[in-house]
Amino acid sequence: MTGTTAGTSAPAGPLARPASPAAVARDDRPGGAGTRRAFFLVMLAAASAVFLYPFVWLVVASLKPRDRTFADPFLPWPRPFAPQSYVDVWHAAPMTAWLVNTVVVGFMAALTVTVSSAFVAFGFAYFRFPGRGVLFGSVLATMMLPAAVTLVPTYLIWNAVGLTGTQVPLWAGNVFGSAFYIFLLRQFFLGIPRYVFEAARVDGASYLDLFWRIALPLARPALIIAFVFELKASWFDLMKPLIYLQDPQLFTLPRGLKAIVDQFYQGGDPKWEIVLAAGVITTLPLIAIFFVGQRYFVQGIATTGQRG
Known part of the structure; x- marks a missing residue:
């Protein structure tokens, strides 16, 4: 019996295969x-x-x-x-002390909020319990609360414990975490396969071991993002130092810049070249930190939020 069965056709040769849409597009628009x-x-x-x-x-x-x-x-x-303004700025103000204060406050603020937010985010990502969604939504709802609403109550709390006039209020509030970083880190923790944690549990690991030995090392890019974001926010924050600090030796760089501007205007001689030089000195360390952690920064942005 010759020929092919009715209703079927002989297979086409390799030269008869239709071109892919991408190939057609490349043929139609060679320089597209x-x-x-x-x-x-x-x-x-x-x-x-x-x-x-x-x-x-x-x-x-x-x-x-x-x-x-x-x-x-x-x-x-x-x-x-x-x-010459970069020499004059060091004589016009205690820039070294302000720079050290900014580094200390920024590091403490970034470290505390990163660790505390990661701890809460791991709980929301790993544990399954009734009302988890409602509780997590309540945490996210706090981001809708304007900072000005809690400004006076927060000041009264720090004043009651006798810590106004110190640098503690500038970073100690971060011990309680941040809703934004909790959300960001939770999304990253959800991307870690659950069987990794279950295998560790079978081997006898505690919940704290799961957090410190598995979750945190795997979430390094997201942790670096949270750390850099908060360091930047604390580095350029003017509101808190303006409220809580009165001693010039405790000023951070933004508070010090405000003092320099006020000093020059009160004297009737606004030396803007010194103010601008101080602004450059304030900005350069953050630019250097970004370039050092750029690889982790981009990686964390690309991988965060893949799962919900």
Whole structure:
């Protein structure tokens, strides 16, 4: 019997296979991919220039003499070049003490909120109990509460325990965690396979062992994100130091910058080149920290929130 069965057709040869949609698109638009890539690169460069311009202006203006501080705002280099303000700022204010205070307060704030938030987030991610969703939603609802609402009660609490005028209120509140970081870390913990924890439980690990020996090492990128976010928030925070600190030797850098501006205006001689130099000194450490932890930072952003 020759031929093929009715209703069927002979298999087509390899040359008869239809081209994939991607291949068809490449044939129809040979330069499409390159054009799109160039367009996105141009848009990325334009957006980067917009975001970088304020910092570039800050650096350039801080390197100009006083009478030329606000001249030529679009010139990408100082004219004339006058770096003397970076020497004068150390004589105009105790910048070393303020820098040390900022590092200590920022590190303590970031460390406490990262550990405490991770502890709570692990509980929400691992344990199954009635009302877990409602309780977690209540935690997230606290993010809707404006900070100004709790400003006075919080001050009264710290004043009652005698800690106003010290640096403790600037970071000790983070011992109770943060709703944003709890949410972020919980999402990351949910991405860890549950059988990893169950196998450890079979081997006799306690719940605390699951947290310290398994969850935290695997969640390193998310922990670094929480740490860097809170360090940045504490580093540039002005409200708390403005409320709780009166001794200039305890000032952080933002509070110190405010004091410098007030001092110059009261004297009738606003030395903006010194203020701008102090602003550059305040900003550079955070830029360095970001570049050091950039790999973990991007990895954590990419992997957080894959599971809900």
